[in-house]
Every structure is written in C-alpha cells, then in structure tokens.
Amino acid sequence: MSRPITIWGELAGLPIHQHYVSTGGIRTRVLEGGSGPALIFIHGTGGHLEAYARNFAGLISSFRLIAYDMAGHGFSDKPDRPYTIDFLAEHLVALMDALGIEKAHLSGESLGGWVAAWTAAHFPSRVDRLILNTPGNITNKPEVMRMVKESSLRAVREASLESVRARLEWLFYDKSFVTDELVHLRYCIYTQPGFERAMEHIVAVQDWEIRKHYAWSPEWCGKIQAPTLLLWTDHDPTGGLDEAELLRQWIPGARLHVIEGAGHWPQWEKPEEFNAVHRQFLLQNEPDFGGG
Secondary structure: OOOOOOHHHHHOOOOEEEEEEEEOOEEEEEEEEOOOOEEEEEOOOOOOHHHHOOOHHHHOOOOEEEEEOOOOOOOOOOOOOOOOHHHHHHHHHHHHHHOOOOOEEEEEEOHHHHHHHHHHHHOHHHEEEEEEEOOOOOOOOHHHHHHHHHHHHHHHHOOOHHHHHHHHHOOOOOHHHOOHHHHHHHHHHHOOOOHHHHHHHHHHHHOHHHHOOOOOOHHHHOOOOOOEEEEEEOOOOOOOHHHHHHHHHHOOOOEEEEEOOOOOOHHHHOHHHHHHHHHHHHHOOOOOOOOO
C-alpha cells in the first residue's frame, strides 16, 4: 500500500524553515532549507509555495532550496495593482536581494516559468541556469487565456471546496493527486479577505491588452543567456510540444525534456523524475543536456 501524500508528510524532518521577508515593501512568505547553489522555485497562476512540497526531500542535500509565494499570491502581501510579468520579475530580484543571493538557478512552473524566463532575459547577471516547467500557452491561445481567467475567478468568487477542487483538477493528469488537504489549503488562501481583488490582478495577464506587452516572443527570449531546459509533459492542458519547439528555437541553446504521464504539475505527479532532471541539468559541469 502506498503511503498517502500530505504536505507535512513530504516536509517532516527536513532542515527547513518558513519565514517572511520584506521585498521592496512587500511582505513575502518563504520556505527554504539546505545549502549549496541557490535554487528558487516559482509557482503558477493563483498558486503558492506548497506546490513544491514533494521536491524538497529529494533536492535539499544538493541545493539551497527556496520556494516562495509571489506577490499577490498565497500568504504574501497583495498590493492593489496588476501583477504583470515585469512586476513579478522585479519582486523575484528583490527577494534574492533580501535573502543575500547574488545569482540563482530558477525553476518556474506555468506563470512562474514566464516570470523566470523574463527575469533571465532582463536581469541576466542574476540567473545561473534556467528550467521552464510547463510554462503555459506560449502562443497566447484565446481559449486557454479564457479558461485560466474564468476558472480562477470562479474559484474565488464562488469559493467552495468543489470550485477549488475543479480548478486544481484541471492542472493534473491523474486527478487522484488532488487531495483533500491540497483543496482545503487553496480554499483557505482563496477565502482570505481581499483575495478576489488579488485574483483579478493575478489574471490581468490573461487580457490581451495587458498580455501583449509581455507575450512570449523571439525578441526577448533571444536575450536569455542562461543555459535553459524546457521541462514539458505529454498531458499539459495549456500547450503541447509544438509550443516547446517554439521556445527551443527562440531561446539560444535550449534543450527539452518530456515527462510522461503528467499534466501541468509534474513536480507533484512525477517528483522523482522531476528531481532527477533538476540534479542532472543544474549540477553537471557542462550546460548541454541529453534529455530529448
């Protein structure tokens, strides 16, 4: 019988601590532990640092691991402004400054991948290596933008365990990974006072008039100097391997690895492979990667 997945069960006994730091006046929740090169995990739209609970045990012996709630997300502060990609990238750099990190590996999932790539393009001296994990809707498909916006707002405006579960299940290939604990945690986040306004700011980048200023393009992707791994899955609801191929063309020297049997959260559905890929790509002497 396999043991049940719980967030604390994944983290229990590890040398970690949760704390808050001020990043340009934004109180930011951080989970960190371990030593070695810094590896920062960046969650997706409407997400929170617990998205990486299943990765700390497998990587903490090799890295100084940091997961955090982006501005407007989780239990970090929620300034009253749209959370555009440049703003979230600046928040990430401010977090690195607050933690005394000059340069880090970045691993971002979905929106977090977008923020990580933008950071690598516009703050190249701060990024060592880059992993873009199912970064999501590279070609700006209107139906995906609409789905992300509507389902995210519905999960907050009509907050119930059922609406939150539906939002989470969309992320997973194997729906059994959406545990009651995960649903209750996100329900707690989504029912915080003022979170409806925060979610409106979170999904602002799903509106083309805002998104067009930050949309994936060869112009800014071509500025990425960090060795880059595209980490895709075979069941990502936001974009197929055709979009991965676009990024592989746009980002100089980018390599691709595909995790099978996973959706938009391979870090949760396939943590052993996810962790192994991170160790291999980030710790090897040469940036080349033979993952596919």
